[in-house]
Amino acid sequence: MSIAVIDYGSGNLTSAAKAVERAAHELGLAATVTVTADPAVIADASHIVLPGQGAFSECRRGLAAVPGLEAALQEAVIARGRPFFGICVGMQLLAREGHEHGTHAGLGWIDGVVEPLELSDKTLKIPHMGWNDLIVDQPTHPVLAGVRTGDHVYFVHSYEFVPASPGDCLAHADYGGPVTAMVARANLVGTQFHPEKSQAVGLRLIANFLKWRP
Amino acid sequence: MLKARIIPCLDVKDGRVVKGINFVDLVDAGDPVEQAQIYDAAGADELTFLDITASSDDRATLYDIVARTARACFMPLTVGGGVRQVEDVRKLLLAGADKASINTAAVNRPALVAEAAQKFGSQCIVVAIDAKQSGPGRWEVFTHGGRTPTGLDTVDWARRMAAAGAGEILLTSMDRDGTRTGFDIALTRAVSDAVPVPVIASGGVGTLDHLVEGIRDGGASAVLAASIFHFGLFTIAQAKARMKAAGVPIRDVG
Numbered sequence: 488m489s490i491a492v493i494d495y496g497s498g499n500l501t502s503a504a505k506a507v508e509r510a511a512h513e514l515g516l517a518a519t520v521t522v523t524a525d526p527a528v529i530a531d532a533s534h535i536v537l538p539g540q541g542a543f544s545e546c547r548r549g550l551a552a553v554p555g556l557e558a559a560l561q562e563a564v565i566a567r568g569r570p571f572f573g574i575c576v577g578m579q580l581l582a583r584e585g586h587e588h589g590t591h592a593g594l595g596w597i598d599g600v601v602e603p604l605e606l607s608d609k610t611l612k613i614p615h616m617g618w619n620d621l622i623v624d625q626p627t628h629p630v631l632a633g634v635r636t637g638d639h640v641y642f643v644h645s646y647e648f649v650p651a652s653p654g655d656c657l658a659h660a661d662y663g664g665p666v667t668a669m670v671a672r673a674n675l676v677g678t679q680f681h682p683e684k685s686q687a688v689g690l691r692l693i694a695n696f697l698k699w700r701p
Numbered sequence: 702m703l704k705a706r707i708i709p710c711l712d713v714k715d716g717r718v719v720k721g722i723n724f725v726d727l728v729d730a731g732d733p734v735e736q737a738q739i740y741d742a743a744g745a746d747e748l749t750f751l752d753i754t755a756s757s758d759d760r761a762t763l764y765d766i767v768a769r770t771a772r773a774c775f776m777p778l779t780v781g782g783g784v785r786q787v788e789d790v791r792k793l794l795l796a797g798a799d800k801a802s803i804n805t806a807a808v809n810r811p812a813l814v815a816e817a818a819q820k821f822g823s824q825c826i827v828v829a830i831d832a833k834q835s836g837p838g839r840w841e842v843f844t845h846g847g848r849t850p851t852g853l854d855t856v857d858w859a860r861r862m863a864a865a866g867a868g869e870i871l872l873t874s875m876d877r878d879g880t881r882t883g884f885d886i887a888l889t890r891a892v893s894d895a896v897p898v899p900v901i902a903s904g905g906v907g908t909l910d911h912l913v914e915g916i917r918d919g920g921a922s923a924v925l926a927a928s929i930f931h932f933g934l935f936t937i938a939q940a941k942a943r944m945k946a947a948g949v950p951i952r953d954v955g
Contacts, residue, residue: 501768501771501772501795501796501797502771502775502797502799505771505772505775505797506775509775540821540822540824540825541820541821541822541824542822545822611703612897612898612899612922613897613898614823614824614868614898614899615703616824616868616869616899616922617703617704617705617706617746617899617922617923618703618704618706618746618952619702619703619704620702620704620952639704639952639953641776641777642703643777643824643868644824645823645824661702662702662703681777683775684775684776684777684799685775686741686775686776689775690775
């Protein structure tokens, strides 16, 4: 098993890579985790992890700036159906469109838009930062095995993915209303929260992803 | 629902913890990584390293500590102390820190906060403010560990930093720091009400009820404490139990 953690100049890749290594180790899987933007490595990877921090627009630009990267992702994830895990802005990039600092096209792999958090309670702080409990919408999804409503994960974001089809939402959290926490479709899964920062629950999600045969 | 966070803070000097857990069964009580792992296992919600190394020539040691911690602990890690330029933020993030805390350098050059936030995102930029009461309902910003007055009003400064792109404010009362008499609640409330971003209350925790007050009365999103945890006065689990009993939403341990 070889996992490519995509490096396009966004944020803390070390944590994501180390969490994948730990989860693989705990499963007893022989896994190579490579932080990379190399299309050849991505083509050979069995699993793709796309982290992302900061603004949607910046991340989108970063992704486009690496020659051949998007084409390699398209080939591995869409054409070949390799399991894909997007984290935070890496998950938001799955959307058709992001509305942070202007309107920007996303990868469009899961239809929906990324919009500012709309909070009914105006005293709530933005970003939505800290530990919030998951409300699982689709408990039978393999990546959610052993993860239950009420389990806590670590969020930090000011924008959220609003999927066009509610069926693409695997789990949400409550922060002045429902906030998309996790999306999935076919071989794609994405979390708004940071599994690599969510202690045991996060490692379980990553382990489930590594075992997943979509 | 979002939970209030409990954040232990470790003071690190020349790669060693100088104010940390005082447990006899530690193999190496001065190793920040080992202490971080203890707090990770204990259910701390985040962890903060404050580098108080006097000189700046030993940054490599700090980056190594951050990297080793990030390999061992899967929880959010903030690192402060000695962050002077955008490049320092980048190095901390690359080493595995999730947030960099900027204090004196933000006062010296406020544009640094905007530049760092634009480059890495507000979510990883914490502005630390050391405040001292200067009159009724007024607090002045101090730098250099509370030694240098700046003439800046704390509430104004916090607003300005949030507008510049700080994703979080770490607010320390210099009047209360080390006194164990509780947070400066009026200060915490004034800043928390003034900024849209989360505020971490710091300085003065001596009892578990102080933690409750910081959230409930001060309006903070998180509470930072050092000595009550390090010296074994209380555990993270006890702190969470007390906060829960007082009606503060917390994440259960285990």
